[in-house]
Amino acid sequence: MNLFYTTETPGDFFTLNSEESKHIIRVLRMKSGDSIRFTDGKGFFYDCEITDPNPKACQLKLIKKSEGSDKRPFRLHIAIAPTKNISRFEWFLEKATEIGIDRITPIICDHSERKEIKINRLERVIIAAMKQSLKSNLPELNYANNFREFINQPFSGQKFIAYIDDGVKLELSKTYQPTKNALVLIGPEGDFSPDEVQQAINQGFQPVKLGPSRLRTETAGVVACHTINLLSLLQASSLED
Amino acid sequence: MNLFYTTETPGDFFTLNSEESKHIIRVLRMKSGDSIRFTDGKGFFYDCEITDPNPKACQLKLIKKSEGSDKRPFRLHIAIAPTKNISRFEWFLEKATEIGIDRITPIICDHSERKEIKINRLERVIIAAMKQSLKSNLPELNYANNFREFINQPFSGQKFIAYIDDGVKLELSKTYQPTKNALVLIGPEGDFSPDEVQQAINQGFQPVKLGPSRLRTETAGVVACHTINLLSLLQASSLED
Numbered sequence: 001m002n003l004f005y006t007t008e009t010p011g012d013f014f015t016l017n018s019e020e021s022k023h024i025i026r027v028l029r030m031k032s033g034d035s036i037r038f039t040d041g042k043g044f045f046y047d048c049e050i051t052d053p054n055p056k057a058c059q060l061k062l063i064k065k066s067e068g069s070d071k072r073p074f075r076l077h078i079a080i081a082p083t084k085n086i087s088r089f090e091w092f093l094e095k096a097t098e099i100g101i102d103r104i105t106p107i108i109c110d111h112s113e114r115k116e117i118k119i120n121r122l123e124r125v126i127i128a129a130m131k132q133s134l135k136s137n138l139p140e141l142n143y144a145n146n147f148r149e150f151i152n153q154p155f156s157g158q159k160f161i162a163y164i165d166d167g168v169k170l171e172l173s174k175t176y177q178p179t180k181n182a183l184v185l186i187g188p189e190g191d192f193s194p195d196e197v198q199q200a201i202n203q204g205f206q207p208v209k210l211g212p213s214r215l216r217t218e219t220a221g222v223v224a225c226h227t228i229n230l231l232s233l234l235q236a237s238s239l240e241d
Numbered sequence: 242m243n244l245f246y247t248t249e250t251p252g253d254f255f256t257l258n259s260e261e262s263k264h265i266i267r268v269l270r271m272k273s274g275d276s277i278r279f280t281d282g283k284g285f286f287y288d289c290e291i292t293d294p295n296p297k298a299c300q301l302k303l304i305k306k307s308e309g310s311d312k313r314p315f316r317l318h319i320a321i322a323p324t325k326n327i328s329r330f331e332w333f334l335e336k337a338t339e340i341g342i343d344r345i346t347p348i349i350c351d352h353s354e355r356k357e358i359k360i361n362r363l364e365r366v367i368i369a370a371m372k373q374s375l376k377s378n379l380p381e382l383n384y385a386n387n388f389r390e391f392i393n394q395p396f397s398g399q400k401f402i403a404y405i406d407d408g409v410k411l412e413l414s415k416t417y418q419p420t421k422n423a424l425v426l427i428g429p430e431g432d433f434s435p436d437e438v439q440q441a442i443n444q445g446f447q448p449v450k451l452g453p454s455r456l457r458t459e460t461a462g463v464v465a466c467h468t469i470n471l472l473s474l475l476q477a478s479s480l481e482d
Contacts (some may be wrong), residue, residue, distance in 0.1 A: 003260065068354055069453070070453065070454070090312070093253075095460050096453075098454055098456050098457060098460050099452070099454060099456070099460070100452075100453075100454055124293050132457070133455045133456065133457075134455050135453055135454070142259065142415070171474070171478065172477055173474065174475070174478060177387060183270065211340070211341075211471065211474055212310070212311065212341075212378070212472065212474070213311070213339055213340060213341055213374055214339075214374045214375050215339050215340070216339060216373070216374075219336055222463065222467075223340065223467055226464055226467050226468075226471075227467075227471060229452065230414055230452065230467075230468060230471065231452070233412070233414065233452055234414055234415070237412065237415060
């Protein structure tokens with residue numbers, strides 16, 4: 001089953017733009033009466049039926065609106081330095097979206113080799129991953145932030161800075177309190193600078209490590225994302241038992 | 242710090258082949274007296290010193306042999322269908338090696354779109370990931386196996402088949418007993434066929450899901466790998482507390 005994304009909330013009857021219409025009618029060869037499921041990326045699915053298969057202005061009728069089941073009882077925000085090789089960063093965006101994340105902020109750090117990103121391209125990666133994994137919530141992708149400005153912003157929940165240093169003894173998995181909101185900072189290839197670590201600690205971020213392995217930036221992001229989700233899932237299911 | 246891989250166990254004095262010698266002396270511009278760390282991929286590091294920086298036959302002296310700290314108290318074997326787009330499979334190999342895995346078997350399934358793999362290329366991905374994450378154990382990569390032949394092989398530990406089906410209620414994270422050996426089967430893009438699932442169950446594999454999200458093949462592999470490692474780490478550290 002395909003899932004489509006719409007930035008406009010479908011009404012009882014609505015018309016797709018020419019690009020979407022062409023894709024649905026010419027490429028996917030859908031016909032009058034065929035069913036299409038949309039998501040608004042805000043937690044809802046819209047099951048629709050094609051009423052006029054016009055390849056320039058396909059018309060649809062809304063059959064049913066329903067709530068997605070991919071909403072989690074906590075918010076996860078990962079602020080991560082874009083990698084020098086942008087495909088590694090895109091891989092993180094795709095995997096985090098599949099696994100489950102609410103917000104991603106690219107952060108520019110002292111040791112960042114990449115200082116610029118193309119936000120539209122990254123947004124498309126996230127939309128594709130949401131559709132592919134049939135989710136109804138589109139993670140929010142922020143514009144790139146400077147590290148020092150970012151850590152001063154308020155956040156309601158646990159705040160962590162993950163980095164590689166033998167002095168860091170606490171594991172994220174032992175420090176995170178499942179189902180609480182979490183914000184995790186992940187550094188660039190050269191990791192955070194000592195000054196960045198100190199400033200984050202001053203702002204209430206807890207220094208943590210992500211297991212015994214030395215992970216690449218994008219792997220650290222995925223591992224942090226899965227750790228938070230898995231521990232919260234385990235906690236929720238143990239309460240149900 | 243760079244880590245080098247050697248398939249031969251370094252003796253007290255040894256000579257590198259011409260390719261490695263050229264890389265170390267011409268590309269990395271290392272000199273007489275410089276230190277180099279090797280791993281044999283079998284759990285050991287070898288700290289050496291260059292005695293003759295010959296770009297065709299670099300000679301080294303062994304200074305110290307030490308055991309790596311990346312050995313885990315259990316064995317993790319993931320048998321996974323290669324993806325149609327092989328770069329996704331290579332991502333899985335790289336990430337699983339970084340996070341921690343002992344053995345990987347590519348399995349050819351009923352719904353596999355890709356039936357052939359280039360084992361040498363995949364082996365290089367694993368070696369690069371081991372070196373990059375400074376590990377001393379090289380995961381074992383098997384030749385591709387037919388699914389039905391593979392599941393008949395003996396395995397000492399818990400056996401799981403992960404797939405997407407609303408009927409699967411058990412979570413891997415609730416079923417896996419931390420620090421036990423584990424073998425996890427991950428299917429291709431079209432998932433396992435009903436007959437494959439039944440045959441695996443007949444062979445003692447437990448059907449499990451990997452959380453609430455619909456994951457791509459390579460994401461499922463990474464998530465399974467991290468789940469087993471994380472739960473075992475948590476168990477080990479709770480015993481230490």
